[in-house]
Amino acid sequence: MRFDYCPKCGGKLVLRQIGDEGEIPYCEVCQRPWFDMFSTCVLSVVADEDNEVLLIRQSYGDTARFVGVAGFMKVGETPEEAAAREVREETGLTAESVKYIDSCFYDGRDQLMLGMLARVKKAECHISGELLEAKWFSFDEAVKTVREGSIIQRFIKSVRKEMKK
Ligand SMILES: [Zn+2]
Missing domain, CATH: 3.90.79.10 (Nucleoside Triphosphate Pyrophosphohydrolase)
Structure with missing residues:
Protein backbone atom coordinates (compact mmCIF):
# COMPACT_ATOMS: atom_id res chain seq x y z
CA MET A 1 0.00 0.00 0.00
CA ARG A 2 1.29 3.41 -1.00
CA PHE A 3 0.44 6.34 1.29
CA ASP A 4 -1.22 9.49 -0.06
CA TYR A 5 -1.85 11.06 3.36
CA CYS A 6 0.33 11.07 6.46
CA PRO A 7 -0.78 8.31 8.89
CA LYS A 8 0.30 10.54 11.82
CA CYS A 9 -1.00 14.03 11.06
CA GLY A 10 -3.35 13.32 8.14
CA GLY A 11 -1.65 15.88 5.88
CA LYS A 12 -1.26 15.36 2.16
CA LEU A 13 2.09 13.83 1.30
CA VAL A 14 4.38 15.08 -1.43
CA LEU A 15 6.88 13.03 -3.41
CA ARG A 16 10.46 13.62 -2.44
CA GLN A 17 13.71 12.07 -3.56
CA ILE A 18 15.02 9.96 -0.67
CA GLY A 19 18.62 8.88 -1.23
CA ASP A 20 18.78 5.93 -3.60
CA GLU A 21 15.18 4.93 -2.88
CA GLY A 22 13.70 7.19 -5.55
CA GLU A 23 10.64 9.38 -5.00
CA ILE A 24 8.91 8.49 -1.76
CA PRO A 25 5.74 10.03 -0.26
CA TYR A 26 6.95 12.56 2.32
CA CYS A 27 5.21 14.53 5.06
CA GLU A 28 6.54 18.07 5.24
CA VAL A 29 4.92 18.62 8.66
CA CYS A 30 6.32 15.48 10.35
CA GLN A 31 9.43 15.67 8.18
CA ARG A 32 9.57 12.00 7.37
CA PRO A 33 9.08 9.69 4.42
CA TRP A 34 6.34 7.06 4.42
CA PHE A 35 7.55 3.97 2.63
CA ASP A 36 5.02 1.58 1.10
CA MET A 37 3.38 -0.53 3.76
CA PHE A 38 2.69 -4.25 3.80
ZN1 LIG B 1 2.56 14.14 9.01
Whole structure:
Protein backbone atom coordinates (compact mmCIF):
# COMPACT_ATOMS: atom_id res chain seq x y z
CA MET A 1 0.00 0.00 0.00
CA ARG A 2 1.29 3.41 -1.00
CA PHE A 3 0.44 6.34 1.29
CA ASP A 4 -1.22 9.49 -0.06
CA TYR A 5 -1.85 11.06 3.36
CA CYS A 6 0.33 11.07 6.46
CA PRO A 7 -0.78 8.31 8.89
CA LYS A 8 0.30 10.54 11.82
CA CYS A 9 -1.00 14.03 11.06
CA GLY A 10 -3.35 13.32 8.14
CA GLY A 11 -1.65 15.88 5.88
CA LYS A 12 -1.26 15.36 2.16
CA LEU A 13 2.09 13.83 1.30
CA VAL A 14 4.38 15.08 -1.43
CA LEU A 15 6.88 13.03 -3.41
CA ARG A 16 10.46 13.62 -2.44
CA GLN A 17 13.71 12.07 -3.56
CA ILE A 18 15.02 9.96 -0.67
CA GLY A 19 18.62 8.88 -1.23
CA ASP A 20 18.78 5.93 -3.60
CA GLU A 21 15.18 4.93 -2.88
CA GLY A 22 13.70 7.19 -5.55
CA GLU A 23 10.64 9.38 -5.00
CA ILE A 24 8.91 8.49 -1.76
CA PRO A 25 5.74 10.03 -0.26
CA TYR A 26 6.95 12.56 2.32
CA CYS A 27 5.21 14.53 5.06
CA GLU A 28 6.54 18.07 5.24
CA VAL A 29 4.92 18.62 8.66
CA CYS A 30 6.32 15.48 10.35
CA GLN A 31 9.43 15.67 8.18
CA ARG A 32 9.57 12.00 7.37
CA PRO A 33 9.08 9.69 4.42
CA TRP A 34 6.34 7.06 4.42
CA PHE A 35 7.55 3.97 2.63
CA ASP A 36 5.02 1.58 1.10
CA MET A 37 3.38 -0.53 3.76
CA PHE A 38 2.69 -4.25 3.80
CA SER A 39 1.89 -6.85 6.42
CA THR A 40 4.24 -9.62 7.42
CA CYS A 41 2.75 -13.03 8.10
CA VAL A 42 4.26 -16.30 9.20
CA LEU A 43 3.07 -19.49 7.53
CA SER A 44 4.29 -22.64 9.21
CA VAL A 45 4.93 -26.14 8.05
CA VAL A 46 4.20 -27.87 11.37
CA ALA A 47 6.00 -31.21 11.43
CA ASP A 48 6.47 -33.88 14.10
CA GLU A 49 9.34 -36.28 14.83
CA ASP A 50 7.92 -38.85 12.36
CA ASN A 51 7.94 -36.23 9.62
CA GLU A 52 4.22 -35.86 9.42
CA VAL A 53 2.72 -32.48 8.61
CA LEU A 54 -0.16 -30.91 10.51
CA LEU A 55 -2.71 -29.14 8.34
CA ILE A 56 -5.82 -27.35 9.55
CA ARG A 57 -9.30 -26.48 8.36
CA GLN A 58 -10.61 -23.08 9.44
CA SER A 59 -14.16 -22.34 10.57
CA TYR A 60 -14.34 -19.34 8.22
CA GLY A 61 -13.61 -18.79 4.53
CA ASP A 62 -13.07 -21.98 2.59
CA THR A 63 -13.94 -24.48 5.33
CA ALA A 64 -13.38 -27.55 3.12
CA ARG A 65 -9.76 -26.76 2.39
CA PHE A 66 -6.76 -27.82 4.47
CA VAL A 67 -4.27 -24.99 4.94
CA GLY A 68 -1.16 -24.27 6.98
CA VAL A 69 -1.00 -22.54 10.36
CA ALA A 70 -0.57 -18.84 9.63
CA GLY A 71 -0.98 -15.46 11.19
CA PHE A 72 0.11 -11.85 11.24
CA MET A 73 3.26 -10.92 13.08
CA LYS A 74 2.93 -8.60 16.05
CA VAL A 75 5.18 -5.61 16.68
CA GLY A 76 8.29 -6.69 18.56
CA GLU A 77 8.11 -10.36 17.61
CA THR A 78 10.67 -12.30 15.63
CA PRO A 79 9.26 -14.58 12.90
CA GLU A 80 10.28 -17.58 15.03
CA GLU A 81 8.32 -16.25 18.03
CA ALA A 82 5.30 -15.41 15.89
CA ALA A 83 5.26 -18.89 14.34
CA ALA A 84 5.53 -20.57 17.76
CA ARG A 85 2.71 -18.39 19.09
CA GLU A 86 0.41 -19.13 16.15
CA VAL A 87 1.07 -22.87 16.43
CA ARG A 88 0.29 -22.74 20.18
CA GLU A 89 -2.84 -20.60 19.75
CA GLU A 90 -4.30 -22.61 16.90
CA THR A 91 -3.32 -26.19 17.78
CA GLY A 92 -2.26 -26.14 21.45
CA LEU A 93 1.08 -27.70 20.45
CA THR A 94 4.45 -26.37 21.60
CA ALA A 95 7.08 -25.82 18.93
CA GLU A 96 10.39 -27.34 20.03
CA SER A 97 12.23 -25.52 17.29
CA VAL A 98 11.30 -23.03 14.60
CA LYS A 99 13.40 -22.43 11.54
CA TYR A 100 13.03 -20.10 8.58
CA ILE A 101 12.46 -21.91 5.27
CA ASP A 102 11.65 -19.49 2.49
CA SER A 103 9.56 -16.42 1.75
CA CYS A 104 7.08 -15.26 -0.81
CA PHE A 105 5.24 -12.00 -1.48
CA TYR A 106 1.47 -12.44 -1.69
CA ASP A 107 0.77 -9.66 -4.21
CA GLY A 108 -3.01 -9.56 -4.05
CA ARG A 109 -2.98 -8.98 -0.30
CA ASP A 110 0.17 -6.91 0.20
CA GLN A 111 1.53 -9.57 2.53
CA LEU A 112 5.05 -10.83 2.93
CA MET A 113 4.71 -14.51 3.80
CA LEU A 114 7.58 -15.98 5.80
CA GLY A 115 7.70 -19.76 5.58
CA MET A 116 8.72 -21.41 8.85
CA LEU A 117 9.34 -25.02 9.80
CA ALA A 118 7.90 -25.57 13.29
CA ARG A 119 8.96 -28.86 14.84
CA VAL A 120 6.58 -30.22 17.46
CA LYS A 121 6.29 -33.46 19.38
CA LYS A 122 3.27 -35.38 18.20
CA ALA A 123 0.49 -34.89 20.73
CA GLU A 124 -3.21 -34.41 20.78
CA CYS A 125 -4.17 -31.01 19.39
CA HIS A 126 -6.35 -28.63 21.36
CA ILE A 127 -7.62 -26.60 18.47
CA SER A 128 -8.80 -23.02 18.73
CA GLY A 129 -12.40 -22.00 18.09
CA GLU A 130 -11.27 -20.66 14.71
CA LEU A 131 -10.53 -24.21 13.55
CA LEU A 132 -12.75 -27.11 12.54
CA GLU A 133 -10.00 -29.69 12.39
CA ALA A 134 -6.28 -30.34 12.61
CA LYS A 135 -5.00 -33.45 10.88
CA TRP A 136 -1.63 -35.12 10.30
CA PHE A 137 -0.45 -36.04 6.79
CA SER A 138 2.72 -37.49 5.31
CA PHE A 139 4.68 -34.88 3.35
CA ASP A 140 3.56 -36.44 0.05
CA GLU A 141 -0.08 -36.46 1.13
CA ALA A 142 0.18 -32.91 2.42
CA VAL A 143 1.50 -31.65 -0.92
CA LYS A 144 -1.53 -33.20 -2.65
CA THR A 145 -4.02 -32.04 0.00
CA VAL A 146 -3.33 -28.31 -0.04
CA ARG A 147 -4.35 -26.13 -2.97
CA GLU A 148 -2.23 -26.69 -6.08
CA GLY A 149 0.15 -23.76 -6.52
CA SER A 150 -0.50 -22.36 -3.04
CA ILE A 151 2.23 -20.79 -0.90
CA ILE A 152 1.91 -23.51 1.76
CA GLN A 153 2.40 -26.14 -0.95
CA ARG A 154 5.59 -24.40 -2.00
CA PHE A 155 6.88 -24.32 1.60
CA ILE A 156 5.99 -28.00 2.22
CA LYS A 157 7.86 -28.93 -0.97
CA SER A 158 10.89 -26.90 0.17
CA VAL A 159 11.04 -28.81 3.47
CA ARG A 160 10.53 -32.16 1.73
CA LYS A 161 13.38 -31.38 -0.63
CA GLU A 162 15.69 -30.48 2.28
CA MET A 163 14.79 -33.73 4.07
CA LYS A 164 15.72 -35.82 1.02
CA LYS A 165 19.23 -34.36 0.86
ZN1 LIG B 1 2.56 14.14 9.01
